[in-house]
Amino acid sequence: MKNIRKTSVANNRNTNGSNFNSISTGQNMQKSAIFSEGMNLNYMRTFQSDPNSPKHISISYESSDHSLIYESVVLFYSLSAFLLQILHLYRTVWWLPQSYEKNALKFYLINPYVICFVLTLIIPRWLWTCCQTLIISIFPQSLQEGIKHYCQMILLATLGIIHFYFLYLIASEDSNLDKTYIKGHPIFRLCCLIYPTLIMAVIYRDEFKNVVELVPSKIGTRDVLLQSSLLQHRCSNDPVQVRQEVETLRKDFNCRLRNVLFHSHTIAVTCTLLPCCFAQTFVHFDMCVAIQHFVLVWAGSLTLNAVHAFPPKYCDILHSSARHLGYWDRVGANTAQTVQCVEWCPKTVWKQGSFVSFDDIIYRARSDLNSAEPSSTHHKRFYTLFINAAFFQISLLVFQLVLVLLQLILLFRSNEWYQMISLSLLQASGGYALFKLMRDAVVVWRLSLAEEMLKTA
Template sequence: MRSIRRTSVANQRNISGSNMSPSLNGQNNHKSAIFSEGMNLNYMRTYQSDPNSPKHISISYVSSDHSLIYESVVLFYSLSAFLLQILHLYRTVWWLPQSYEKNAVKFYLVNPYVIGFVLTLIIPRWLWTCCKTLITSIFPQSLQEGSKQYCQIILLAALGAIHFYLLFLISAEDANEDKSYIKGNPLFRLGCLLYPTFVMATTYREEIRTYLELIPNQTGVNDVMLCSSQLQHRCSNDPVQVRQEVETLRKDFNCRLRNVLFHSHMVAVTCTLLPCCFAQTFVHFDMHVAIQHFVLVWAGSLTLNAVHAFPPKYCDMLHSAARHLGYWERMGANTSPNMHCAEWCSRTIWKQGSHVLFDSVVYRARSDLNSAEPGSIHHKRFYALFINAALFQISLLVFQLVLVLLQLILLFRSTEWYQMISLSLLQASGGYALFKLMRDAVVVWRLSLAEEMLKNA
């Protein structure tokens, strides 16, 4: 009886499986549609119709912190760099019995207008993140976009008015001050004040509102999860779509890199160089230490911004697009009569080893699949930079490790107490970026190993 029951149950399962085959096929079609949209899932994205299509393993976790936490860390780092430079300039010998100073720093010599001017340059991103978080938590979904735009305009107008008002007060103070207390040419000091504003105007001449965002939002990017359809790897077999996707990712990467370099330069200039320009004539400081502090702050700010702007999921998306793009090697003019070369077609995916003729020049396909345009310098750079999934993250990690090692060497060689405090705090602040870079580099490196195993299987 048990065998009969098992046979009947098996028959019922077979019958139900045959009846459910259309629904299963529908589910498979639905999964293939999901694959084509490039959703971030825990399984591989691949086309079953083309066995030669590159197989990808997506990253299932988000390593980026919340924007408010990240901006708070950046603000703390910027304020620490500014206060440490003030320590370098206005330190005292308060421990000596003959000293009339009771504090370690002569705060009364610091120009309060300069402090406000520096704050108007380093605090806007943190203020905008707070406003954005508040709007998201209070207003409904339908009113959030409009509220953010109005809040952004009001914030930029208020900060701009305060910025130029402080600039006017500093200029008027220099004009009324005794010439013996002015260090350097007043026009040079005015140029130092206008330099950050000039760089900002030239960098963001098209859209000044993008100054408040480290990650560009014109394509609908969220700083925590890359949920925009324009910035998802679609895993398409159409070479035209592959080139369009690469062009979108290339522009977005260049925009992020520009923002990282600009904000790093802005923090280093405003927090380390501006205080030196407004030091009084009787204030003597070590120029070598001040320049060293500028370089260390710039490098630390660069890695801190790059960690947030280029998370592993974003680099994996660029790597997947590079595998679909491919690479063409220039062979030279078509001089051999025995070489068979076909005319390059924009709607054809070329296999490895194919020879094509483009603008009277012969190119050979070097990767498995090639959708790139022969002779395009943008496609060549994109492929060289992102074909290795771990190259970008490991490069940032090596840069940060060299920076930490340099800070350790300078700390061991320093003899002054204020230099020890400055280097120790900078090294402690860089621990946040070092930890995230080590974790991200390990994740991306293991991902690249898994893809190599999948490719060789």
């Protein structure tokens, strides 16, 4: 396995031995008292020399493409989805001999203000990535952070002014729309215009500058901010540090997941629904095809963003931290009366099968080592989601395969030329995410097999 490297066991033993020799005499006596014969305590304290400490096999390679390449792919996908929806709305039958149309589209019906408004919503990430690439290649590292901050503010302010300018032009446009239809009503048009901006303001009210970043640049609390690109697993046996690491990783994962969902929703709404909302009232189109296009674009953009936000190396960090965290099961009342338990201590690592009392409730440790808080639902969800190294990547792969299969079925059932073009291009655009997900799934699957072999060795 060329892409996987094993942690050196010999170095761990040397390090563990040196740490063990540095333990004071009083701690040695305490440890011998805990594990002496006749003692019936169901907990243990973890030392650096503990043989039950999890052994990890980490992924050493970076599977993610360069940010500029990825953002270019996303921009191409977004523009393709938008142009295909335009094709659904303004197609013609130019091949008929009685047709007065010479083009495949009715270009004179397309509102240029709507096109510019959509571009202000889907192009900021690509522009910011280009700015970052130029700053990194031109300026020294000591000046990059300050320049990035000011460039980001200037870019957001400029795009905001342009965005609201086109919003004003569309809202105040004097068109001959039939006000009896809902699409021609001014309130409906205004709601369609401000909906993407309103969602953006609600989600990023505290960190609006992150609207142009899929992967957050900094995560953590207000007191301690950590570069998201510097996240790593410390493999600590201190339960307090384990819980702190899990909390940091949990916040980073939630932030990435929120960004993935938001940007996928933005692409789907602005590129597929807005053109339908601002189509003229006399334009007739197949509503089922338009909604089908919205669902396919949303699902495709979701996997396209997820494959970049959650690479295998990042998921391996979460998996390694979950193995140190462990989880607890709540014990029933009948079992609680027959077991011997002690009060849960936050500075203790508990072994499998230990019974503890927390808030007058009995819990049982289910994993090899347990540093989690018994009543914490965050810890339990984190462990359930990431204890299997291949679960997250394989779930994304299954989702993408189902999407490709659905597109194939719809393609075989379609009998209109524009539907065939639309489904074919969407399926071709999803090949990028499918290839990366298949490769990543193979890597994490082999990683899980290697960890099982190491665990049973």
